[in-house]
Amino acid sequence: MPSAAPEPTVSRFQDDLARLIGAEAVASARFGVAVSGGPDSMALLWLASRAFPGRVHAATVDHRLRAESKAEAAMVAAWCAAEGVPHATLTPHEPITGSVQSAARAVRYRLLDTWRMEQRIDWLLTAHHADDQLETMLMRLNRASGVGGLAGVRARNGAVLRPLLGWRRAELMEIVERHDLPHVYDPSNENMRFDRAALRAHLAKVDWLDPVAATRSAAACADAEEALQWIVDGIAADHVEGGAGGPVVLRRTDVPREVLRRLVMLMIRRAEPDASPPRGEAIDQAIVQIFQGKRTSIGKWLLTGGEQWIVSLAPPRRTS
Secondary structure (H helix, E strand, O other): OOOOOOOHHHHHHHHHHHHHHOHHHHHHOOEEEEOOOOHHHHHHHHHHHHHOOOOEEEEEEOOOOOOOHHHHHHHHHHHHHHHOOOEEEEOOOOOOOOOHHHHHHHHHHHHHHHHHHHOOOOEEEOOOOHHHHHHHHHHHHOOOOOHHHHOOOOOEEOOEEOOOOOOOHHHHHHHHHHOOOOOOOOHHHHOOOOHHHHHHHHHOOOOOOOHHHHHHHHHHHHHHHHHHHHHHHHHHHHHEEEOOOOOEEEOOOOOOHHHHHHHHHHHHHHHOOOOOOOOHHHHHHHHHHHHOOOOEEEOOEEEEOOOOEEEEEOOOOOOO
């Protein structure tokens, strides 16, 4: 007897992944799913396990930041055991310090990528969806982000895939409820001390913003960002010289302002590869000074203009 056709949500999920990596890759790939135990990631796990039986592994990162986290990881492990999905609980080797949310995110992706490579898994899936993308875009818009920032979270970033960016939070919750999937809620998602939680609470009162349309805009920004970088790399290959601690020279400056901004940032990275990138405002101010025929400094680097622009180490300041 022919096998029954998958239900529409599973077929939709398969199609979304095929658009990201191609149908041939989907047909043979092994997928890892990052599962926190929240409804979004449990819906993702259910979709993946139904779409690709026998080719899905799951992992839960227990940051040990909350007393409940161990039990939540055990809940996910129990569901996976019942469904025949291999599961691992990953814990950081050292306590999370600094800015908790950003530090935990960095540790989480590092642990998940190590696990993925150890298990020889091709792709890591995360449960970011359209509502998440809208929140990210608005937060970055409020911080004066450019094209790259407004691209939001990428649907594909290295080995990380986010196949649910065209799905709404409510659609994922419907899957959880229909299939009676166990799930938990992270209290930090409702903690108004965090910007995202506060924004989410406000967006819940707004019905005229379309998160799926915002996701398409983010994808357009991501394409624009890629195109800009391609242009910058081409110009740099032909017109930027030097680096590795010495002066860096740009021999062509008759380019659009955004391209010029990126070229200056590239020059500074070449001059000091391990340095933190300068803020966009500092670059903009430096370009204004150069166009006025002045020299200016960006951190410890001096930028001079003319027919060619040069980034060089600024002389030490005199002390009286």
